[in-house]
Amino acid sequence: MIQLENISKTFHTTVAVDRLSLEIPTGQLCVLIGSSGCGKTTTLKMINRLIEPSSGTILIDGVDSSTLIAHDLRRTMGYAIQSVGLLPHLTVAQNIAVVPTLLQWEKPKIEARVTEMLELVGLAHLAKSLPKSLSGGQAQRIGVARALAADPPILLMDEPFGAVDPLTRERLQREFLALQQRLQKTVVLVTHDMNEAVLLADRIVLLKNGRIEQDGTPKDFLEQPISEYVEDFMRMTRR
Numbered sequence: 493m494i495q496l497e498n499i500s501k502t503f504h505t506t507v508a509v510d511r512l513s514l515e516i517p518t519g520q521l522c523v524l525i526g527s528s529g530c531g532k533t534t535t536l537k538m539i540n541r542l543i544e545p546s547s548g549t550i551l552i553d554g555v556d557s558s559t560l561i562a563h564d565l566r567r568t569m570g571y572a573i574q575s576v577g578l579l580p581h582l583t584v585a586q587n588i589a590v591v592p593t594l595l596q597w598e599k600p601k602i603e604a605r606v607t608e609m610l611e612l613v614g615l616a617h618l619a620k621s622l623p624k625s626l627s628g629g630q631a632q633r634i635g636v637a638r639a640l641a642a643d644p645p646i647l648l649m650d651e652p653f654g655a656v657d658p659l660t661r662e663r664l665q666r667e668f669l670a671l672q673q674r675l676q677k678t679v680v681l682v683t684h685d686m687n688e689a690v691l692l693a694d695r696i697v698l699l700k701n702g703r704i705e706q707d708g709t710p711k712d713f714l715e716q717p718i719s720e721y722v723e724d725f726m727r728m729t730r731r
């Protein structure tokens with residue numbers, strides 16, 4: 493369970509996140525959505541402490557995350573980002589092995605896990621390739637495989653399917669959904685795309701100016717948008 497209690501983040505004079513409270517139960521796939529600059533990435537990065545909150549508390553399974561060592565915390569959370577961030581000098585297999593290696597897993601266990609992850613995302617033949625030889629969609633799948641490699645209970649994903657064409661995106665979304673139904677991770681996924689949110693989410697949180705505008709199921713958003721702002725957002729993004 494992830495609990496944000498009255499979290500704020502101010503950059504100089506910009507209030508990026510404004511007294512946000514949010515409780516994400518274990519096993520829930522929660523989508524953060526909203527227009528550019530509403531505070532999605534900042535919120536996500538405060539959960540793994542790439543950004544420290546200006547005020548407020550974040551609890552992970554009841555433990556105040558500010559009392560943990562940040563890089564220990566991050567190893568318990570898979571992180572997939574739009575720009576993927578694969579290390580260019582390492583092969584695909586070595587990229588997937590990064591966190592298990594940091595966790596000092598034994599070599600045979602790491603190798604078995606890398607093989608399993610590559611099969612999971614259907615890219616076993618690319619194990620020895622370098623990131624520069626991958627297509628955008630392949631790189632994103634490797635990014636997701638890497639985020640899952642150490643089997644973290646929590647997955648943070650920032651527009652993980654953003655960089656691919658609509659057809660590939662839809663396939664990746666369906667693959668991810670099937671995977672999540674099996675793995676039941678606690679997932680916080682950021683997107684601009686309401687179609688993606690409706691397809692994937694157990695719950696959607698729409699942010700506006702660093703605050704929650706609406707929090708509900710996809711059905712709530714489709715049937716009962718609570719404001720004109722949400723209605724407009726649904727109209728613009730719904731297929």
Ligand SMILES: Nc1ncnc2c1ncn2[C@@H]1O[C@H](COP(=O)(O)OP(=O)(O)OP(=O)(O)O)[C@@H](O)[C@H]1O
Binds near residue numbers: 504506507508530534
């Ligand atoms: N490092 C930073 N320094 C100064 N301002 C920042 C910084 N990071 C974010 N901001 C500001 O905080 C606000 C929220 O940014 P954030 O990146 O969280 O938005 P977002 O919802 O992820 O947007 P997008 O959909 O464009 O990725 C924006 O006004 C942004 O300009």
Ligand SMILES: [Mg+2]
Binds near residue numbers: 532533534
């Ligand atoms: Mg962002």
